[in-house]
Amino acid sequence: MINMLEDNWAVVNESPVEYGERSPVNQIMYQIIGACFEVHDTLGKGFSEIVYKDALQLELKARNINFEREKKFEINYKGIVLPHYYYSDFIIESKVILEVKAQNDVIENHTKQTINYLAVSNCEIGLLVNFGEESLKYKRIILTK
Numbered sequence: 001m002i003n004m005l006e007d008n009w010a011v012v013n014e015s016p017v018e019y020g021e022r023s024p025v026n027q028i029m030y031q032i033i034g035a036c037f038e039v040h041d042t043l044g045k046g047f048s049e050i051v052y053k054d055a056l057q058l059e060l061k062a063r064n065i066n067f068e069r070e071k072k073f074e075i076n077y078k079g080i081v082l083p084h085y086y087y088s089d090f091i092i093e094s095k096v097i098l099e100v101k102a103q104n105d106v107i108e109n110h111t112k113q114t115i116n117y118l119a120v121s122n123c124e125i126g127l128l129v130n131f132g133e134e135s136l137k138y139k140r141i142i143l144t145k
Contacts, residue, residue: 040136
């Protein structure tokens, strides 16, 4: 299911139609989601975000997934770089922004935040995951233009 937000973004709850089942980006997404499920299955809920990020870093390394953690991005406002920066949780394969949360009911509240992070990073797709519930919750967010 795709819900349009403004003209440039789509929030994707199922498989990304635009990328196709066997596309490289979709294959990366399956690997990332699998790593997230492994972390959630092992740790359960109740830890802080940093604990899940540390465990996820180990899981991504074990799966030979190329990533950068806490990459710094400048924010440009009318041609001026703002003094504060955005630090991504993870950039995977230089294509996917992975935003990690560990609270109840955060997926809907942080979708627009992830959209902004996509715009700043120029990544193709975002994955918002929440480890703070009984089962892992996630949402894919893609740039449609």
